[in-house]
Amino acid sequence: MTQHLDCYLRFRRQPDSASTRRDLVEEVGAYEPLLVPNQLGRVFLYVSQPVNIKARSERRGGLRITQQGKHVSSLYFPEPSRPELAIGDVQGLQDALLFCFSDRMQVLDILVSKGCRNTLDGLFSLLVDDQLQDEIEFLKAQAQPYVPLKTGGSEQLPLLV
Amino acid sequence: MIDTLHIYLPNPTHQEYSRIGSRLDHAQIQQDLNAQFPPSVLGQLGNLKVKANPSKVSVKGSLSKFHLGDNLQRLTRKGTEEALEHLSEKLSLPLVLSYISRIDIGATMVMQHQPQEYFAVLGEAPRLDRTTFNGPHGPTVYHRNNQRTFISYDKRAEAMKKKQTIVPVLRGQNLLRLELKLTQRVPRQLGRERIQAGDLFEEEIWVSLLKNWYKQYRSIRKTPSLRFKENLTMTNSKDLVHQLAGLGLQQIGGEQAIVDLLKAERDCGRLDRQQFHRMRSKIMELVSSSPLAIGTEEGRDLIDELDSKAKRVISSYR
Numbered sequence: 001m002t003q004h005l006d007c008y009l010r011f012r013r014q015p016d017s018a019s020t021r022r023d024l025v026e027e028v029g030a031y032e033p034l035l036v037p038n039q040l041g042r043v044f045l046y047v048s049q050p051v052n053i054k055a056r057s058e059r060r061g062g063l064r065i066t067q068q069g070k071h072v073s074s075l076y077f078p079e080p081s082r083p084e085l086a087i088g089d090v091q092g093l094q095d096a097l098l099f100c101f102s103d104r105m106q107v108l109d110i111l112v113s114k115g116c117r118n119t120l121d122g123l124f125s126l127l128v129d130d131q132l133q134d135e136i137e138f139l140k141a142q143a144q145p146y147v148p149l150k151t152g153g154s155e156q157l158p159l160l161v
Numbered sequence: 162m163i164d165t166l167h168i169y170l171p172n173p174t175h176q177e178y179s180r181i182g183s184r185l186d187h188a189q190i191q192q193d194l195n196a197q198f199p200p201s202v203l204g205q206l207g208n209l210k211v212k213a214n215p216s217k218v219s220v221k222g223s224l225s226k227f228h229l230g231d232n233l234q235r236l237t238r239k240g241t242e243e244a245l246e247h248l249s250e251k252l253s254l255p256l257v258l259s260y261i262s263r264i265d266i267g268a269t270m271v272m273q274h275q276p277q278e279y280f281a282v283l284g285e286a287p288r289l290d291r292t293t294f295n296g297p298h299g300p301t302v303y304h305r306n307n308q309r310t311f312i313s314y315d316k317r318a319e320a321m322k323k324k325q326t327i328v329p330v331l332r333g334q335n336l337l338r339l340e341l342k343l344t345q346r347v348p349r350q351l352g353r354e355r356i357q358a359g360d361l362f363e364e365e366i367w368v369s370l371l372k373n374w375y376k377q378y379r380s381i382r383k384t385p386s387l388r389f390k391e392n393l394t395m396t397n398s399k400d401l402v403h404q405l406a407g408l409g410l411q412q413i414g415g416e417q418a419i420v421d422l423l424k425a426e427r428d429c430g431r432l433d434r435q436q437f438h439r440m441r442s443k444i445m446e447l448v449s450s451s452p453l454a455i456g457t458e459e460g461r462d463l464i465d466e467l468d469s470k471a472k473r474v475i476s477s478y479r
Contacts, residue, residue, distance in 0.1 A: 002329050059364070078473040118234035119330040121474065125271035126330070 007031035007112035008139035026143040041148040096120040167263035169219040242362040257359030267340035276315040276337040284382035298322040
């Protein structure tokens with residue numbers, strides 16, 4: 001079986017956190033561009049509308065994610081019949097990102113295929129046609145709960161996985 | 162998206178012209194004994210063919226293969242800019258100022274079925290001549306006129322025939338390639354007076370290329386194979402004639418088969434242009450307006466899949 005996916009990260013909204021914030025709860029593959037911790041060692045990102053992005057409508061994503069105040073990726077939703085699936089990439093890198101929302105947008109799974117930015121469309125087709133299901137299940141089974149490096153302050157509560 | 166590109170840079174400086182031979186592989190000198198001009202230099206740069214003489218330098222070939230190694234991967238807008246910079250650097254020429262004489266825009270789509278199944282649903286297109294060519298890597302469907310060609314073919318079969326490496330993501334998949342080749346009057350086809358290579362990464366031009374590709378795809382009639390509704394009730398003689406005509410169409414092999422038959426008749430001179438067009442219109446009318454004939458579910462599924470994947474190609478660009 002050809003391996004297409006290299007990393008998996010699960011972000012989930014935590015109780016009492018901002019509606020746009022999703023905290024990292026599980027991961028496998030240690031994808032560093034998305035593992036930028038705050039001062040307390042927690043990793044989270046914000047999913048928001050792509051305001052302030054000066055691009056033509058064809059180029060502007062449906063949503064975007066930011067981490068530590070920096071834009072990480074726009075999220076494009078290419079298949080109207082599967083509104084929970086999106087694609088994106090990280091500026092300056094050749095990696096392809098696949099986004100899967102679930103649980104009423106509370107959970108965001110990010111799948112990373114390293115070096116596949118130029119074949120992102122093909123990868124998305126495989127995702128839509130459920131051809132990556134086995135690989136996703138395999139990665140999920142391997143995923144480890146994310147433990148913040150430091151604890152303290154108001155963020156010492158355990159993460160809801 | 163951008164694949165083959167033919168560009169030419171008029172009036173290179175003497176310095177640019179004289180050092181180009183040293184930058185090419187297998188460079189050859191071509192001297193026309195009757196001409197009084199200095200000789201032309203021919204050579205290759207990777208997969209690209211380069212020809213230089215004092216009046217112009219022309220470069221022909223797949224930009225995608227030159228920059229990414231194959232044309233299965235998508236050459237984005239930014240990628241095109243980088244590829245042209247890469248090429249300009251290799252040739253030490255300001256190729257962003259070169260003019261475009263041909264451009265191919267293509268997309269490789271991962272499909273659920275074999276590409277040959279989709280060819281059957283690709284019918285006629287206005288002002289384009291449809292032909293099927295059975296080449297060494299399977300059938301290829303051409304829709305062409307003297308300015309452009311829209312080609313549909315099995316990319317995996319082609320890559321295997323040419324012994325090209327298929328990127329891991331696409332390995333083992335059914336790959337359908339849809340390619341639009343603008344071969345003549347490129348600026349006019351894109352609604353511009355002139356178009357230079359440097360314009361390609363302008364958003365406006367890029368979007369216009371994508372839209373042209375999609376427009377051409379949309380212009381092709383999609384014809385599912387026919388079957389008949391159950392429990393047909395014939396209430397009048399017109400219904401009867403429609404049903405019999407539909408049965409005849411089905412017997413012959415569908416709309417495309419009869420259109421091909423008419424084309425053969427036209428090419429032999431037994432039908433004139435007007436007769437051919439009238440007959441073709443009648444067949445299309447019969448297929449589309451007949452209340453009796455409906456497309457098979459499989460045929461509809463193929464068309465829906467094609468439509469959604471083609472739309473996905475242009476839904477976002479980078």
